[in-house]
Amino acid sequence: MSKIKGRLYGIGVGPGDPELLTLKALRLLRAAPVVAYQSATDKESVARAIVAQYLPGNQIEVLFHLPRALEPEKAKSIYDNEIQPIADHLAAGRDVVVLCEGDPFFYGSFMYVFTRLSEEYPTEVIPGVSSLMACPVALGVPFTYYTDILTVLPAPLPAEELTTHLLMTDAAAIMKLGRHFTKVRDILHKLGLASRARYIERASTSQQRIIPLDEVDPDKVPYFSMIVIPTKNRL
Numbered sequence: 705m706s707k708i709k710g711r712l713y714g715i716g717v718g719p720g721d722p723e724l725l726t727l728k729a730l731r732l733l734r735a736a737p738v739v740a741y742q743s744a745t746d747k748e749s750v751a752r753a754i755v756a757q758y759l760p761g762n763q764i765e766v767l768f769h770l771p772r773a774l775e776p777e778k779a780k781s782i783y784d785n786e787i788q789p790i791a792d793h794l795a796a797g798r799d800v801v802v803l804c805e806g807d808p809f810f811y812g813s814f815m816y817v818f819t820r821l822s823e824e825y826p827t828e829v830i831p832g833v834s835s836l837m838a839c840p841v842a843l844g845v846p847f848t849y850y851t852d853i854l855t856v857l858p859a860p861l862p863a864e865e866l867t868t869h870l871l872m873t874d875a876a877a878i879m880k881l882g883r884h885f886t887k888v889r890d891i892l893h894k895l896g897l898a899s900r901a902r903y904i905e906r907a908s909t910s911q912q913r914i915i916p917l918d919e920v921d922p923d924k925v926p927y928f929s930m931i932v933i934p935t936k937n938r939l
């Protein structure tokens with residue numbers, strides 16, 4: 705008789721405010737015997753901190769590290785190893801909830817787990833409130849109307865590519881700013897978009913900061929920051 709496998713759940717925990725968790729995510733989170741989450745090496749997991757108050761206290765916790773900016777081949781074997789403990793729990797018949805900031809399938813760390821394990825184990829993904837939604841709301845800027853085109857741009861892209869896409873869109877979100885902030889700010893000035901661009905960090909959390917673009921200290925731009933360029937159209 706084949707052993708019953710555990711179920712894998714990827715749950716979006718939202719952008720930071722614990723109240724922005726869905727009811728479904730909360731139910732699954734509380735019910736699972738195993739909760740897994742990733743963090744940058746040596747740092748506290750942001751996703752776990754968001755849901756900490758909801759954890760019942762009797763679950764097995766699995767921390768995994770997915771270091772960024774690695775050669776693809778090196779990353780693959782490190783990621784395989786880091787994710788193995790989740791596979792072991794599933795193989796032993798234990799359900800595992802994997803926490804993911806924002807939405808799991810929108811640049812989410814859960815996707816690395818999903819691609820490795822979803823063919824072998826029954827898997828369900830619960831959408832989360834993405835930073836893409838939370839940042840414009842926190843900034844108080846209506847983002848897109850009617851037939852507006854929205855473009856999402858990762859800041860590490862080369863300047864020429866960022867420029868090309870910004871010229872072709874009505875509204876944009878520029879993510880993963882960190883050390884790429886100055887490059888992005890300069891492009892926005894060159895394209896005449898700086899006055900419309902809004903900068904926000906750690907949206908929806910108690911450490912949320914909204915700073916005028918030209919007053920941002922480029923040396924202090926955290927990973928959890930975004931530039932939002934709302935449409936100039938008004939309907």
Ligand SMILES: C[S@@+](CC[C@H](N)C(=O)[O-])C[C@H]1O[C@@H](n2cnc3c(N)ncnc32)[C@H](O)[C@@H]1O
Pocket residue numbers: 719720804805806807808809810811812813833834835836839878879880881904905906907908909927928929930
């Ligand atoms: C790896 S992506 C994860 C996106 C996430 N899955 C989501 O749906 O929001 C990380 C990027 O999301 C953005 N981000 C996530 N949470 C944020 C927040 N609370 N405030 C501002 N930006 C945030 C930042 O641009 C950050 O570099």
